[in-house]
Amino acid sequence: MNDILVMGHKNPDTDSICSSLIMANLVKKYGKDAKAVRLGNISKETEFVLNFLKIEAPELVEKVEEGQKLVLVDHNELAQSATGRENAKVLAVVDHHRIADFCTIEPLYYLAKPYGCTATILFEQYKALGIEINKEIGTLMLSAIVSDTLLLKSPTCTETDIKAVKELEDITGLKANEYGLEMLKAGTDLSTYSSQEVINLDAKEFCANDKKIVISQVNTADIEDVFSRKEELEFAMEKEISDKKLNLFMFVITDIINTNSKIIALGSDKELVEKAFDKKLDEFDSMLLEGVVSRKKQIAPQILEAAK
Amino acid sequence: MNDILVMGHKNPDTDSICSSLIMANLVKKYGKDAKAVRLGNISKETEFVLNFLKIEAPELVEKVEEGQKLVLVDHNELAQSATGRENAKVLAVVDHHRIADFCTIEPLYYLAKPYGCTATILFEQYKALGIEINKEIGTLMLSAIVSDTLLLKSPTCTETDIKAVKELEDITGLKANEYGLEMLKAGTDLSTYSSQEVINLDAKEFCANDKKIVISQVNTADIEDVFSRKEELEFAMEKEISDKKLNLFMFVITDIINTNSKIIALGSDKELVEKAFDKKLDEFDSMLLEGVVSRKKQIAPQILEAAK
Numbered sequence: 001m002n003d004i005l006v007m008g009h010k011n012p013d014t015d016s017i018c019s020s021l022i023m024a025n026l027v028k029k030y031g032k033d034a035k036a037v038r039l040g041n042i043s044k045e046t047e048f049v050l051n052f053l054k055i056e057a058p059e060l061v062e063k064v065e066e067g068q069k070l071v072l073v074d075h076n077e078l079a080q081s082a083t084g085r086e087n088a089k090v091l092a093v094v095d096h097h098r099i100a101d102f103c104t105i106e107p108l109y110y111l112a113k114p115y116g117c118t119a120t121i122l123f124e125q126y127k128a129l130g131i132e133i134n135k136e137i138g139t140l141m142l143s144a145i146v147s148d149t150l151l152l153k154s155p156t157c158t159e160t161d162i163k164a165v166k167e168l169e170d171i172t173g174l175k176a177n178e179y180g181l182e183m184l185k186a187g188t189d190l191s192t193y194s195s196q197e198v199i200n201l202d203a204k205e206f207c208a209n210d211k212k213i214v215i216s217q218v219n220t221a222d223i224e225d226v227f228s229r230k231e232e233l234e235f236a237m238e239k240e241i242s243d244k245k246l247n248l249f250m251f252v253i254t255d256i257i258n259t260n261s262k263i264i265a266l267g268s269d270k271e272l273v274e275k276a277f278d279k280k281l282d283e284f285d286s287m288l289l290e291g292v293v294s295r296k297k298q299i300a301p302q303i304l305e306a307a308k
Numbered sequence: 309m310n311d312i313l314v315m316g317h318k319n320p321d322t323d324s325i326c327s328s329l330i331m332a333n334l335v336k337k338y339g340k341d342a343k344a345v346r347l348g349n350i351s352k353e354t355e356f357v358l359n360f361l362k363i364e365a366p367e368l369v370e371k372v373e374e375g376q377k378l379v380l381v382d383h384n385e386l387a388q389s390a391t392g393r394e395n396a397k398v399l400a401v402v403d404h405h406r407i408a409d410f411c412t413i414e415p416l417y418y419l420a421k422p423y424g425c426t427a428t429i430l431f432e433q434y435k436a437l438g439i440e441i442n443k444e445i446g447t448l449m450l451s452a453i454v455s456d457t458l459l460l461k462s463p464t465c466t467e468t469d470i471k472a473v474k475e476l477e478d479i480t481g482l483k484a485n486e487y488g489l490e491m492l493k494a495g496t497d498l499s500t501y502s503s504q505e506v507i508n509l510d511a512k513e514f515c516a517n518d519k520k521i522v523i524s525q526v527n528t529a530d531i532e533d534v535f536s537r538k539e540e541l542e543f544a545m546e547k548e549i550s551d552k553k554l555n556l557f558m559f560v561i562t563d564i565i566n567t568n569s570k571i572i573a574l575g576s577d578k579e580l581v582e583k584a585f586d587k588k589l590d591e592f593d594s595m596l597l598e599g600v601v602s603r604k605k606q607i608a609p610q611i612l613e614a615a616k
Contacts, residue, residue: 103407109422297414
């Protein structure tokens with residue numbers, strides 16, 4: 001096993017995969033033996049990026065050994081991290097999420113900025129450290145930013161993300177609007193996934209006030225297309241709730257064209273959703289959240305606040 | 309009250325005070341209304357620095373209001389922070405300690421590096437952002453680094469700290485060995501303090517496995533001089549243990565000339581110290597730790613590991 005493993009979160013999205021590769025490359029520039037790994041399956045969106053660049057996906061890792069040196073990107077919360085992390089040694093974190101349930105015995109490198117994407121922080125680091133951003137690294141950065149910010153339309157998107165994308169367009173010769181839309185659309189094809197797979201494609205677990213909450217999100221170009229599978233999706237959600245003893249499973253279907261989300265909420269604490277958004281669930285345990293596309297900014301904080 | 313308060317830890321040491329002033333200056337350069345404040349009395353060592361520069365100590369703050377915007381330097385753990393912080397809004401952290409018991413609802417700026425001193429991280433930030441380091445800011449940085457690294461002799465001291473001090477000597481025209489030793493010596497004068505004050509001058513509280521642990525440290529040029537007050541110091545320690553329901557109070561007397569420490573351990577869990585250092589306490593609840601000067605690197609991790 002390599003000396004240092006660089007990893008994003010469970011159920012990796014495009015930012016987690018791309019930023020692992022980008023960060024591993026940076027660590028290697030400093031003469032360290034680092035390797036990007038992943039904690040789950042590659043999404044179709046990420047597959048589009050890897051195929052475009054003709055590069056392999058990082059190796060799948062199920063758990064980490066005691067004392068394994070880790071660099072974390074795009075997450076810090078224990079529930080989103082590799083099994084066994086509590087006994088591993090985290091050397092560094094680069095992230096753009098809130099900090100919670102993260103604890104070390106010794107000092108470490110920790111770099112967080114409230115940007116739309118981890119790759120934007122890494123873009124700045126490459127520039128600050130004078131490390132060349134070649135076409136491959138640039139494409140990984142551009143893909144991650146476009147993915148996390150939904151083509152710069154998400155409320156999480158900052159001026160810094162927009163500036164980075166402009167510079168990365170020059171470096172890669174790609175047009176974010178063309179390449180990015182193609183990439184996002186590749187990610188909306190759910191037809192080959194079982195319901196259980198769909199609800200786990202991009203699921204994140206949170207702990208608040210001893211409540212276990214999963215918020216899962218899929219992108220689509222047509223909400224009703226996904227919603228037509230509601231019955232089987234709910235069956236899969238109920239199974240997750242029972243298997244993992246969850247208090248709430250929230251499934252978010254996000255329309256990347258019109259930037260709205262429809263949600264389905266199940267679990268003994270589903271009223272947390274009503275409290276968080278001050279709106280009643282309809283008779284299908286569902287509600288439309290207009291203008292809501294960002295789990296990180298428009299959903300998770302509101303749910304966590306309601307669970308306090 | 310100012311829009312943003314910049315603060316170091318309770319029982320502020322020279323790094324906490326200097327880095328608050330340095331960071332507040334940086335934040336103000338970005339047009340924000342920021343002010344350095346302190347969470348406790350100024351030590352004689354820090355007083356030496358402020359008198360040398362003819363500047364006022366930051367204002368004393370006892371607690372912070374709900375929603376108050378904060379920037380934290382030189383700490384992150386809740387127990388070391390301002391009363392009421394759990395309901396304040398932490399915008400940014402610059403620190404060189406382990407991360408523990410730190411949680412936010414939203415993303416933030418977090419910059420940690422395993423350097424000897426917070427001011428070294430800020431020195432790098434000033435340079436990276438192209439902000440001028442004038443003589444006053446440079447002296448605050450130099451003072452903090454010399455203090456935290458015991459004149460670059462502590463095992464926490466890194467190459468980066470050493471390089472920063474060299475550059476800061478040029479900027480300030482000060483010799484670290486001369487100015488710094490004078491500063492450290494000013495801090496060893498405990499004669500005017502009551503025992504209760506002595507044991508709280510630089511006390512830090514830690515939580516591990518539901519155990520409340522205080523590790524307090526004083527610098528001296530003569531260990532026996534402080535140890536001669538053992539009886540009254542222990543009386544004060546017992547009172548703290550009972551008042552704050554502590555499991556362990558560890559008092560560390562550090563010889564800055566010979567770089568050793570003598571410790572006194574009291575409390576129901578004082579055997580944690582024996583486990584941490586694989587050495588028996590003598591009949592005076594004391595032991596000599598040769599070559600040990602750094603709470604952060606040579607004492608706290610060992611105690612926290614033993615408490616796991």
